[in-house]
Amino acid sequence: MPIVMTINSGSSSLKFKVYDMPEEKVLCSGNCERIGLPDGIFTIKYNGNSDVTYPVFPNHGVAAKLVVQSLIEKGVIQDFNEIKAIGHRIVQGGKYFSSSAFFNEDTEKKIESLIPLALLHNAAHLTCYRAFKEALPNCPAIATFDTAFHQTMEPADYTFPIPYELSKKYDIRRYGAHGTSHQYLSLEGLKYLKGVKHPRIISCHIGSGSSITAIKDGKCVATSMGLTPLGGVMMGTRTGDMDPSVFNHVVSVTGKSAEEVYQMFNKKSGFLGVSGVSNDTRDVLAAAENGNERALLAVQIFCRRIADFIGQYFVRLGGCDLLIFSAGIGENEPRIRRRVCHLLEEALGVKIDEKINSTARGKEVVLSLPESKIKVVIIPTDEEVMIARDCYAMCIKGK
Numbered sequence: 001m002p003i004v005m006t007i008n009s010g011s012s013s014l015k016f017k018v019y020d021m022p023e024e025k026v027l028c029s030g031n032c033e034r035i036g037l038p039d040g041i042f043t044i045k046y047n048g049n050s051d052v053t054y055p056v057f058p059n060h061g062v063a064a065k066l067v068v069q070s071l072i073e074k075g076v077i078q079d080f081n082e083i084k085a086i087g088h089r090i091v092q093g094g095k096y097f098s099s100s101a102f103f104n105e106d107t108e109k110k111i112e113s114l115i116p117l118a119l120l121h122n123a124a125h126l127t128c129y130r131a132f133k134e135a136l137p138n139c140p141a142i143a144t145f146d147t148a149f150h151q152t153m154e155p156a157d158y159t160f161p162i163p164y165e166l167s168k169k170y171d172i173r174r175y176g177a178h179g180t181s182h183q184y185l186s187l188e189g190l191k192y193l194k195g196v197k198h199p200r201i202i203s204c205h206i207g208s209g210s211s212i213t214a215i216k217d218g219k220c221v222a223t224s225m226g227l228t229p230l231g232g233v234m235m236g237t238r239t240g241d242m243d244p245s246v247f248n249h250v251v252s253v254t255g256k257s258a259e260e261v262y263q264m265f266n267k268k269s270g271f272l273g274v275s276g277v278s279n280d281t282r283d284v285l286a287a288a289e290n291g292n293e294r295a296l297l298a299v300q301i302f303c304r305r306i307a308d309f310i311g312q313y314f315v316r317l318g319g320c321d322l323l324i325f326s327a328g329i330g331e332n333e334p335r336i337r338r339r340v341c342h343l344l345e346e347a348l349g350v351k352i353d354e355k356i357n358s359t360a361r362g363k364e365v366v367l368s369l370p371e372s373k374i375k376v377v378i379i380p381t382d383e384e385v386m387i388a389r390d391c392y393a394m395c396i397k398g399k
């Protein structure tokens, strides 16, 4: 029963899960939050227990060491050698990676070269990889890329209409994100599509970051996020797609620098920027229900952009057999799902069971009525298990 560990690091957090493979049994999970700040939070769940402590994490290295030591202290493992592989989630794999890769000097170099395309993420991933390498020097490590699943897109779907030489010289194109989640959803979704020869799936990963993906025969055909996760539908704090001239105009009328406006479009826009209330859909929906017009407008924009992408991908796929809702909002927010599905009803014949939808939270369930022209389901996403599967397949199976 080999043990593998998955690591999902952000600029100030480090989430981990420990699996018994190939059973995919979660032995332990946890999170180091507020890395680099004076008041860290460490949560660890194991064996039916859940402990929270408040250590200071000056950097990811300290967090990584605490994680591995805790596994011994909590009795999850007896010896570090029991961990047979570590899988790191990497946000940006650029043009280099269409599947998971072993960590080595070349992989490190490529991830490093892609830092400009994932400013906060790729650098934190590398720091984290190096920290675990120091803590567990003999353990093989793999990198699983958020962009890899989207590498099957055709040039007409991933090329931006800027001067072609520029695209080529600087690798400017649509890379997408949340690929591991979309791939997981497409695999899980197949059980609803028995007998369908060429399954056409539209998966909606909608949380604080949101992306929609069109999948045919298990391969990504199109996805809403672009060069970076700023593109696509409106999100918690990101704009999503807009007329590119908005950027120039805002720079010119505010006198802010390009960098300041870029940060504004990433961190102060979307639900937060339009509503002025919050980046959390729950707060914005509550405000809208209390008559806040800006909050209602934010909800309307969000749902319409999602419906727009679904319509676009319906055409791109030549139809759709399964529509999947997932991630924080998709799994837990009936009001958003209802609004989106209503927008699809007239044109695409989507009909959901309002009663099932109103109580469905965080669990897999079919939402559509039998007469719906598209089957609609909620599938809770699981990026970690995909990483664990790759760890097992690449580092353990057959050895």
Ligand code: AMP
Residues within 6 Å of the ligand: 206, 207, 208, 209, 236, 279, 280, 281, 282, 327, 328, 329, 332, 333
């Ligand atoms: P994610 O980034 O996938 O964790 O999604 C985060 C967003 O999902 C939050 O900002 C909320 O708007 C929404 N969300 C998460 N959990 C719930 C919940 N239990 N009920 C309603 N909305 C939720």
